[in-house]
Amino acid sequence: MPIDITMPALSPTMEEGNLAKWLVKEGDKVEPGDVIAEIETDKATMEVEAVDEGTIAKIHVAAGTDGVKVNAVIAVLAEDGEDVSAAANKSASNKPETAVSKPEAIETKQTAPAQSAPSETTPPPQQGSGERIFASPLARRIAEQNNIDLSAIKGSGPHGRIVKADVEGKSNVSAAPSTISSAGAPVATSMSDDQVLAFYKEDEYEVLPHDGMRRTIAARLTESTQTIPSYNISMDCQLDALLALRKQINEAAPISDNEKPLYKISVNDFIIKALALALRDVPMANASWTSGARILHKHSDVGVAVAIPDGLITPIVARAEQKTLSAISIEMKDLASRARDKKLKPSEYQGGSTAVSNLGMFGVSNFTSIINPPHASIVSIGAGAKQPVVKDGQLVAATVMTATFAFDHRVIDGALGAELAVAFKKYIEAPAGMLV
Numbered sequence: 036m037p038i039d040i041t042m043p044a045l046s047p048t049m050e051e052g053n054l055a056k057w058l059v060k061e062g063d064k065v066e067p068g069d070v071i072a073e074i075e076t077d078k079a080t081m082e083v084e085a086v087d088e089g090t091i092a093k094i095h096v097a098a099g100t101d102g103v104k105v106n107a108v109i110a111v112l113a114e115d116g117e118d119v120s121a122a123a124n125k126s127a128s129n130k131p132e133t134a135v136s137k138p139e140a141i142e143t144k145q146t147a148p149a150q151s152a153p154s155e156t157t158p159p160p161q162q163g164s165g166e167r168i169f170a171s172p173l174a175r176r177i178a179e180q181n182n183i184d185l186s187a188i189k190g191s192g193p194h195g196r197i198v199k200a201d202v203e204g205k206s207n208v209s210a211a212p213s214t215i216s217s218a219g220a221p222v223a224t225s226m227s228d229d230q231v232l233a234f235y236k237e238d239e240y241e242v243l244p245h246d247g248m249r250r251t252i253a254a255r256l257t258e259s260t261q262t263i264p265s266y267n268i269s270m271d272c273q274l275d276a277l278l279a280l281r282k283q284i285n286e287a288a289p290i291s292d293n294e295k296p297l298y299k300i301s302v303n304d305f306i307i308k309a310l311a312l313a314l315r316d317v318p319m320a321n322a323s324w325t326s327g328a329r330i331l332h333k334h335s336d337v338g339v340a341v342a343i344p345d346g347l348i349t350p351i352v353a354r355a356e357q358k359t360l361s362a363i364s365i366e367m368k369d370l371a372s373r374a375r376d377k378k379l380k381p382s383e384y385q386g387g388s389t390a391v392s393n394l395g396m397f398g399v400s401n402f403t404s405i406i407n408p409p410h411a412s413i414v415s416i417g418a419g420a421k422q423p424v425v426k427d428g429q430l431v432a433a434t435v436m437t438a439t440f441a442f443d444h445r446v447i448d449g450a451l452g453a454e455l456a457v458a459f460k461k462y463i464e465a466p467a468g469m470l471v
Contacts, residue, residue: 263443
């Protein structure tokens with residue numbers, strides 16, 4: 036019988052993706068493991084492999100189609116020996132019923148504890164008639180944050196489920212400039228698109244629609260600022276010993292066959308290693324928050340913010356506390372390169388417990404970053420600059436870098452955050468400890 040090929044879920048929170056390219060056409064024979072299509076998510080392009088042997092009988096979703104729902108049928112495979120035309124005709128006649136399968140499985144994936152969706156512990160809202168409203172956890176969260184009545188929205192997801200796309204942009208429909216919460220405090224609401232555009236002349240701007248990455252960045256960081264009680268700690272670190280050690284390591288790097296060094300350690304590589312070792316030394320800070328417990332991580336998986344065209348992604352250096360500086364350097368160059376080409380696997384940029392954001396190369400002296408859940412911390416690195424410092428009672432010049440930590444207070448209390456910052460500073464100022 037015909038086998039449905041569906042839009043895969045490439046991450047636990049994925050609701051839809053873009054079918055970028057078909058690598059097969061109708062009538063082509065495929066075997067398990069053959070790459071048949073490329074799928075674009077907000078931050079990566081992934082290959083889809085065939086899992087069965089047969090012939091592509093029908094392609095339901097054309098290449099270049101955006102917003103294809105997870106588990107929607109994108110093509111049909113006729114089994115080996117099956118009549119291809121019959122399989123294509125049968126799939127066409129059954130398409131409305133088989134367009135989406137296993138909706139409850141999707142909900143299970145989307146309600147993973149790491150996402151900390153507020154609606155997970157509350158019963159689903161009911162319509163006025165008592166009928167249950169089916170909506171994804173993310174859609175419920177956006178609706179709650181923007182005071183949206185879900186009963187007034189028609190869902191476009193599986194079996195009429197309300198998904199994120201249905202509630203985005205609805206926050207200002209019939210919304211007053213502000214409302215009053217049940218506690219009597221004013222709740223601010225955003226201006227509508229029309230209200231914003233009314234300030235400007237039509238011929239003096241252009242509209243750049245949000246892509247999936249921009250929407251995800253906005254949603255994640257809005258969630259962070261609204262749900263994470265954060266605080267900041269700044270620590271000045273002297274870099275002179277680190278810079279001297281970096282120079283020695285790079286000068287001693289072995290030469291490859293193409294007469295180039297096998298690696299070139301950057302200051303950021305030292306920072307990643309220092310943070311990983313600090314988390315190892317202060318294990319209670321190496322944690323994530325869920326509504327029921329704190330997750331204490333056994334290894335230091337450090338995210339590193341990488342700027343890509345009109346966006347940002349944070350690939351993860353897994354078990355960084357166990358890796359040498361040269362291994363971290365080589366891995367980061369590979370991750371950053373593939374991040375800019377949108378070739379990272381979801382497992383390479385999801386997870387972790389902390390992150391590094393470095394704007395020192397732009398001359399920024401200090402700044403603060405927004406925590407990206409499920410992380411409980413992030414460190415913002417400024418530029419190293421010569422400053423007067425007192426050493427042994429003498430005023431001397433030293434290269435000083437400011438590291439500003441943001442902590443989730445639910446997970447990391449003030450004293451614990453300070454302990455982690457001190458451990459980080461110790462490794463930065465005595466970098467030989469990273470080599471042991």
